[in-house]
Amino acid sequence: MRAALAALLLAMPAAAQTGDLVATDALRVCADPANLPFSNDRGEGFENRIATLLARALDRKLDYVFFPQVQGFVRNTLRAGRCDLVMGTVAGDELMQNTNPYYHTTYVIAYRRDRPVPERLDDPAMKSLRLGAIARTPPIDLLLRNGLIGNARFFPLAVDTRHESPGADLMQAVADGELDAALVWGPIAGYQAKVKGLPIALRALPTEAGVARMDFFITMGIRAQEPEWRRRINTAIRDHQGEIDAILRDYGVPLLDAEGRLQPP
Incomplete structure (x- = not known):
């Protein structure tokens, strides 16, 4: 009995970290249905292709919740628990917790x-x-x-x-x-x-002192208080970064190197 209780107590934090709202049978992606080159409801955007890659890496089917990316997008999708991942968010977005960046543009x-x-x-x-x-x-x-x-x-x-x-x-x-x-x-x-x-x-365009930043690291967005889910997404990004880069180049996305220089297409 004592061993079983100890095992249960050890398991509880890991389960809590995943978050009650994260689906276990599918990668549920929040996306705009008509926003090429990023996404659309026919799967033609580069974020659609990256989401397909992630679903395969996580061994899950891919499901979408489509909503126009206007005011209220995060509130009506991710925060409402209808989906678990927003593609293409700027690092530091206060509406969501960010994964590690997967490109710099x-x-x-x-x-x-x-x-x-x-x-x-x-x-x-x-x-x-x-x-x-x-x-x-x-x-x-x-x-x-x-x-x-x-x-x-x-x-x-x-x-x-x-x-x-x-x-x-x-x-x-x-x-x-x-x-x-x-x-x-x-x-x-x-x-x-x-x-x-x-x-x-x-x-x-150069980022100059005293004006708004021109270059940004792009991440994926998840709900706060889901560190285990964030870890899993970060691992998938790290393990498949080369494939992600190839998708971005297929769509002509300008990529910056570690020094902020524009890479050859």
């Missing part, structure tokens, strides 16, 4: 390959260019610092991705020559260039 300046733009935003020639950006994103700080805000056309940030795709619209405007360059999130730009075949080149 950046905002970029995107321009037509046959119409290169100056290397530096403070080059006086930049003031004659038609620029584009997504409203309320970090590159707005760079536009302000360099006196370029008057040159810029802004696309909306908060949209229902089932009906609007401002990142794709912004990149198409550059490809069509309506804009000379766009300051945009790298995975969006890289996907439009590599997968969609737009004639676009990319250059990493």
